[in-house]
Amino acid sequence: xxxxTHIGQLPLDSYIFNASGPLCTSEEELIRLAGSASAxxxxxxxxxxxxxxxxxxxxxxxxxxxxxxxxxxxxxYQAYLEMLPRLKKAGNKPIVVSVSGFSVADNVTxxxxxxxxxxDLIEVNFSCPNIEGKPQLGxxxxxxxxxxxxxxxxxxxxxxxxxxxxxDFSHFxxxxxIIKKFPVSFITCINSxxxxxxxxxxxxxxxxxxxxxxxxxxxDYIKPIGLANVRAFRQLLPDNxxxxxxxxxxxxxxxxxxLLAGASAVQVATCFEKEGVECFDRxxxxxxxxxxxxxxxxxxxxxxxxxxx
Ligand code: RRO
Numbered sequence: 001x002x003x004x005t006h007i008g009q010l011p012l013d014s015y016i017f018n019a020s021g022p023l024c025t026s027e028e029e030l031i032r033l034a035g036s037a038s039a040x041x042x043x044x045x046x047x048x049x050x051x052x053x054x055x056x057x058x059x060x061x062x063x064x065x066x067x068x069x070x071x072x073x074x075x076x077y078q079a080y081l082e083m084l085p086r087l088k089k090a091g092n093k094p095i096v097v098s099v100s101g102f103s104v105a106d107n108v109t110x111x112x113x114x115x116x117x118x119x120d121l122i123e124v125n126f127s128c129p130n131i132e133g134k135p136q137l138g139x140x141x142x143x144x145x146x147x148x149x150x151x152x153x154x155x156x157x158x159x160x161x162x163x164x165x166x167x168d169f170s171h172f173x174x175x176x177x178i179i180k181k182f183p184v185s186f187i188t189c190i191n192s193x194x195x196x197x198x199x200x201x202x203x204x205x206x207x208x209x210x211x212x213x214x215x216x217x218x219x220d221y222i223k224p225i226g227l228a229n230v231r232a233f234r235q236l237l238p239d240n241x242x243x244x245x246x247x248x249x250x251x252x253x254x255x256x257x258x259l260l261a262g263a264s265a266v267q268v269a270t271c272f273e274k275e276g277v278e279c280f281d282r283x284x285x286x287x288x289x290x291x292x293x294x295x296x297x298x299x300x301x302x303x304x305x306x307x308x309x
Pocket of ligand 1: 045068069071072073100125127128129191192216
């Protein structure tokens with residue numbers, strides 16, 4: 001079976017690429033992604049100015065995933081702007097830039113700049129949970145609407161939103177109703193589950209330093225939350241808005257579950273952090289084997305076809 005898919009009008013040669021976050025901050029890391037089986041090169045969320053990020057330890061691997069409070073370490077948007085032509089040349093594949101401004105004005109500046117770059121898609125991060133004193137935009141519906149008003153009409157490149165996880169149908173409905181008012185091409189569900197706490201009982205200590213130990217939970221722990229968010233938004237949004245699934249994808253079966261829920265593509269974060277670029281080809285091959293065994297020949301044949309009992 002073939003794993004070709006598309007986000008908006010943009011074709012992708014495979015169903016699987018990297019999520020914004022791990023191993024996509026430096027040029028060296030992004031060039032490695034360009035040469036990998038990742039369907040696209042996705043960049044770490046950027047800000048106006050370069051950032052070192054939060055104090056360490058700020059990432060800890062866990063048996064079933066990870067917890068982190070990175071604090072948006074990145075090179076600043078101008079470094080990515082300048083790097084994009086080289087990434088394009090190295091991979092000849094779609095490039096998705098992630099922007100995560102601290103204000104609407106920041107996001108306008110960065111989206112405008114990337115609108116006249118060789119990026120193929122722009123994912124605006126509405127869901128960073130790890131900046132002290134900065135609430136996640138996606139949990140404030142009024143501000144979300146104001147931000148969308150400002151960033152959706154700055155050019156022709158498709159815009160998508162990286163959303164936080166929602167846990168109530170009233171929130172899915174409110175968010176979907178806002179998204180439908182704007183020319184949003186795709187949404188990416190979900191960011192990490194924000195402000196969780198992992199404790200080491202032996203040392204009686206929180207295991208990461210920033211924010212007194214509160215951090216975003218990632219990996220296997222959050223797959224059911226990611227699946228629910230993809231499924232709920234697939235049911236609430238029109239077909240011309242694609243959904244990218246993220247959260248706990250480390251096998252072909254995980255990717256297949258997101259496909260059943262309605263994802264047009266999936267992104268891999270924690271598994272990529274732990275395994276490196278080999279994960280993209282491995283997961284794609286596992287997905288192809290599973291689809292072949294089930295006699296499905298294309299992504300479209302399975303997308304959104306979840307059965308309920
Ligand atoms: O850098 C981070 O701390 C971070 C970001 Br921007 C985000 O969007 N999600 C996350 O879990 N960590």
